[in-house]
Amino acid sequence: MPDPCSFLSGPGPARRRMKIMRVHRLKGLVIAAAIAAAPWIVEANPARADDTAPAAVDAAAAKKLYLRRSCIACHGKDGQKAIQDYPALAGQRADYMVAQIEDILSGKRVGSPDASGNPRAKGMRGALVAPDGSRRITEDEVKAISGWLATLAPPPIEAVATPLEPDKATAAAAMFAEKCEACHGAAGREPLEGYPRIAGQKHVYVLAQMKDIKSKARSNGQSEAMQTILDDVSDADMELLAAFVSAQEPIAK
Ligand code: HEC
Numbered sequence: 141m142p143d144p145c146s147f148l149s150g151p152g153p154a155r156r157r158m159k160i161m162r163v164h165r166l167k168g169l170v171i172a173a174a175i176a177a178a179p180w181i182v183e184a185n186p187a188r189a190d191d192t193a194p195a196a197v198d199a200a201a202a203k204k205l206y207l208r209r210s211c212i213a214c215h216g217k218d219g220q221k222a223i224q225d226y227p228a229l230a231g232q233r234a235d236y237m238v239a240q241i242e243d244i245l246s247g248k249r250v251g252s253p254d255a256s257g258n259p260r261a262k263g264m265r266g267a268l269v270a271p272d273g274s275r276r277i278t279e280d281e282v283k284a285i286s287g288w289l290a291t292l293a294p295p296p297i298e299a300v301a302t303p304l305e306p307d308k309a310t311a312a313a314a315m316f317a318e319k320c321e322a323c324h325g326a327a328g329r330e331p332l333e334g335y336p337r338i339a340g341q342k343h344v345y346v347l348a349q350m351k352d353i354k355s356k357a358r359s360n361g362q363s364e365a366m367q368t369i370l371d372d373v374s375d376a377d378m379e380l381l382a383a384f385v386s387a388q389e390p391i392a393k
């Protein structure tokens with residue numbers, strides 16, 4: 141399926157807004173098509189029909205692989221307790237995760253330097269790709285783990301010492317609706333096919349990714365679709381949006 145947001149790269153904020161509205165209308169169609177074409181929908185979680193998890197996820201086998209392939213060391217139990225500024229994975233879309241893992245393994249997704257001075261994705265690649273370039277995880281294993289993680293409940297949203305003040309929260313919500321919702325869905329919960337769910341994702345991680353996508357330190361996959369939007373978004377606005385996004389319940393209550 142062609143990338144429904146690829147036509148967003150044209151110039152001009154007004155034109156872009158108009159086009160985002162077109163994406164909005166497209167979204168229903170995209171999801172309807174995904175549902176129609178998705179015989180692999182995971183039985184255990186029928187509400188998440190837009191997830192492209194592989195057929196009959198063998199949860200026990202996938203969980204074992206998640207331990208054996210060392211994912212747990214960085215992303216925590218069941219993808220819910222990631223260390224440092226690493227991403228939570230539970231409840232993320234399977235198709236998005238498969239693409240990202242493959243991009244990290246192949247070196248297409250690298251990222252800016254982290255606190256230790258290494259590119260952010262280097263540790264994961266080092267754990268899963270031997271120095272001679274051979275993989276320590278197969279493509280089928282990547283699909284099995286991703287399919288399983290997608291069926292798990294996202295972690296509860298982080299407790300924060302100082303939540304956004306009401307006027308800032310209102311401004312952030314409006315900015316999100318204008319600039320982000322067309323692709324990531326209301327409050328970041330219902331992204332387009334292949335795009336990440338961001339509601340409730342860790343604050344530091346969300347901010348790091350926005351900055352990396354804006355600076356092109358992260359330019360893999362479909363991140364170009366988002367780059368043009370970020371041209372107009374200041375550092376202060378990115379802080380505001382990250383605080384807003386991370387405070388949203390991953391699943392509407
Ligand atoms: C040494 C630590 C480490 C290990 C081991 C590791 N990861 Fe990661 N992973 C990371 C970091 C750090 C990132 C984010 C990189 C960045 O910020 O660009 C990441 C990113 C990801 C992403 C992309 C998430 C997103 O929202 O874009 C997925 C999916 C993922 N890892 C899955 C896995 C799986 C599955 C395994 C085991 C097979 C694994 N990781 C092993 C550290 C690790």
Ligand code: HEC
Pocket residue numbers: 145148227316319320321322323324335336337338341345346347349350360361362363364365366369370373381382385
């Ligand atoms: C035109 C579509 C589009 C728009 C608009 C958009 N994004 Fe994205 N965003 C994407 C795509 C696609 C990716 C994943 C890129 C990839 O394939 O690696 C992404 C990735 C992200 C990520 C990283 C998620 C992760 O798990 O690593 C964050 C955070 C994010 N977007 C936040 C935002 C915010 C906040 C806005 C509004 C300012 C926004 N996006 C606007 C398409 C978009």
